[in-house]
Amino acid sequence: MDFYMKCRCLDSAVTMFDSMSSRDSVSWNIIVHGHLNLGALEKGLCWFNEARVSGFEPNNSTLVLVIRSCRRLESYCEGKQVHGYIIRSGFWDIISVQNSLLSMYVDSDMESAQRLFDEMCERDVITWSAMIGGFVQSEETSSGLQLFRKMVLNVGIEPDGLTMVSVLKACANSRDLRMGRVVHGLVICRGLDCDLFVGNSLIDMYSKCEEDTGSAFKIFNEIPQKNNVSWNSMLSGYVLNEKYLEALSLVYSMGMEAIEVDEITLVNILQISKFIVLPMHCKSVHCVILRQAYESNELVLNSLVDAYAKCYLVEVAWKLFNGMKRRDVVSWSTMIAGFAHCGMPDEAISVFRDMKQAEENPHTVTIINLLLACSVSAELSKSRWAHGIAIRGGLAREVAVGTAIVNMYSKCGDIEASRKAFDLISKKNIVSWSAMVAAYGMNGLANEALALVDEMKVHGLKPNSVTTLSVLSACSHGGLIQEGLSFFESMVQDYGIEPELEHYSCIVDMLSRAGKLDTAMDLIDKMPENFKASASAWGAILSGCRIHHHGNRELGWKAARQILELEPLNSAGYLLASTMYGADGSWVEAAKMRLLAKRRGVKVIGGYSLVHVNNKSCKFVAGTGTGTGTQIQAREIDIVVNQLHGCMKINERNDHLN
Structure with a gap:
């Protein structure tokens, strides 16, 4: 019988078992163990129950396999019955059996797992690892890290690779870089840095903690034999931290190394293509999807629809969407967002109505995409209709949806409705406050934007870089020069925010609008060395020269040259320069500028x-x-x-x- 089991001949083994006139515990162990070991789990558990009726005595390995089978089949009720049988039969003191029970409980009931862990007199590295992994799996990362600290203090218990993988995942989930570095040091001390799984976990941890992709790439380079998970972890890290050029370079390296791509790789490549706007890459990925038969993978298909739409190939995205055999809420939401992104709000709203007719319940992301579409349309009637849908769905008070409503009404010019929606958000965060500040600035209410920042500080929130940019933009459009400059100086002193290129560009725009072109140029010259004036900053100078053209022709021409060098295919620079020359009466130069745009094939919008x-x-x-x-x-x-x-x-x- 044992011979037939090891030859994977279950039927012959069962026939042999049935023909036996007398059966002992060895016979029962062979038949139960054989079925469970070969993957016939349900049949194996039936044999185990039958054996218990016959009064057989299982061995340790059979019990471990029985518990593992209950876990794999998610038969937790039967698992508890086995637990009771183990206690009654006197097998409770065997640590391998206890560890198997603990592994079963951490999948279903952490409270029972904790009780079992506390009752165990003897614990080995498997015990500790199972419990830590259970906490991490249940998103109780702080409890998992606390238990790891206790484990390290236990004399004679040394964490292994499995423990380190769970702890590094906990550090990644909690974005705890300090603890992650401590664990990394322990990995090196224990000689586990050669473990491929540990190396992949280190890449994931560094990528998610404070955008430390440099350390992640160093770990990646030190792995001698990389697998698909290594490459995908590094690629996902770059995409997560918006390092799209580095991610694109890594994709090319994968091609050079002939690494086989899977669905995770394809989704990451589509993310890169979406943000850099690479339509040809989307088509290449589409070909790979067809060749490798990933058409049934919903994650891949939804990502492809999203990438096509964000690359302005919305007709292709729509055709792909219509050809999908099964559409889930993500598919519908993606298509709504795609039409909104391409400036087609009516089509986005139509897709939402089709979704309702298909009896697919929208979730938060769907409503946010619908509100975005209404903000693009800038029609109050449609915006109020979408607001009503959010209210009926009980989502309007959620911070993400509420912020989208604030933004939608501000785009429609109804600032009072924006403020009402803002006041109804139950738990405001920095994003919702920044959205309201931007709404005031967008509608020319610079003083109200400044007042809201003071109100925000009263509620214990400090402005971030986005908030400050919205305030500076409001001051620029509202003509509050002194207030804007004063706020710019207080960014570092009061809020500890280092000005970014966008902040400098905004100040240049504010000074240029007021005719202070010399001061704006001084600011450009005094910008930090790592910053180079953007096309928007030079555009502000050029626009200022157009408005205040007397004596600023040379400066305007300098600004025009800079814009045409930075953005040669953007029509704004050509139009601004042409208008400036026209205002100064230089009609020949104005005509030359428009002719240059035509020769370069620049589309004027x-x-x-x-x-x-x-x-x-x-x-x-x-x-x-x-x-x-x-x-x-x-x-x-x-x-x-x-x-x-x-x-x-x-x-x-x-x-x-x-």
Whole structure:
């Protein structure tokens, strides 16, 4: 019978067992152990129950296999029955059996696992590792790390590779870099740095802790024999920390090393393609997905739809979405976000309505994407409709959804509705405060933006770099020069925020708008060495030269050269330079600038104004006679504009007479 089991001939072994006239515990152990060892778990447990009725005495390895089978089948009720049988039969003192029971309990009931752990008189490294792993799996990272500290203090217990993997995962989840470095030191002292699993865990830990991708890459390079997990861990670390160029370089290295890609690799490559906007990479990944038959993998397909849409190939994304055999809430949310990103709010809203008809319940991300689409449309009626959906779903008071509502109403110009939505957020965070500050700034209420920062400090929150940027932008558009400069100086002193390139660009814009072009140029010259003035900063200088053109022609030409060098395919620089020359009467230079844009194939996008008429937004594009509203609405608006011009002329004449 034992021979047949070892030859994987279950039927012959069972036939042999059935033909035996007398069976002892050895016979029963062979038949039970054989079934469980060969993966016939349910049948093996049935044999075990039958053997118990016959009064056989199992050996240690059979009991361990029985408990492991209950764990794999998630038959925890039967596992507890086995636990009771072990206590009654006198097998409780065997540490291998106790460890198997502990491993079963940490998967289902940490409270029972803790009681069992406390009752154990003898504990080995497997015991401690199982318990620590259970805490980490249950997202009780602090308890797991605390237990690890106790384990290290136990004389005679030395953590192994499995322990280190669990502890490093706990450090990664809690973003505890200090503890992670301590564990890394212990790994080296124990000689476990050659363990591939430990090395992969170290890469993951450093990538997630304070964006330390440099240390992660050092660990990656020191691994002698890397596997797919090593490459994917490093790639995921770069993507997580938005190091997309480094991630792209790593992908090319994978190709050179002929590393076989899997679904994790493909998802990461799609993330890179999405953020750098590489449509050809999306198509290449699509080909790999088809060749390796990943079409049924929902994560890969959703990532592909998302990447296509974010690379402005929304028609391809829509075709792929329609061809999906099964769509989950992530698929629907991704498609809504894709249309919103491409400036197609009506299509995004239509997808949401189709989703409701398909009886798919939206979650928080879906509602946020819907609110984003409504903010793109800038129509109050649609925005209020989306707000109502969020309220009916009980999501409006959530901080993420509430912040999206604040942003949506601010884009529609309804700042009062933004403030009401902001006040209704139950637990405001720095993002929601920053959104409200940005809303005031966007709608020209610079003083209110500054006041909100003071209110924010009263609630015990300090502005971050995003908040300060919103305040500076508000001051720039509101013409509060002194207040803006004062706030810029207080960033470092009061809030400990080191100015970034965007902050300097904002100050340059503020000074340029006020005609203080010399001061703006001094600021550009005094910027830190690691910063180089961006196209937006030079654009602000050029725009200032256009408005205050007297005596600033040379500076304007210098700014134009810088913009055309930094962004040669952006139409804004050409248009600003042309307008500046036109304002100065240099029509030949203005024509040359437009001709240069045409020769370089730069697509000029006309500016537009958005006017709300009867809760509908009408877009009036520069260079056209009418907008996207009806002809009647366009004529009505023209009449009102002409009346306003007439009133202005009358007022000017009266002022002259006075």
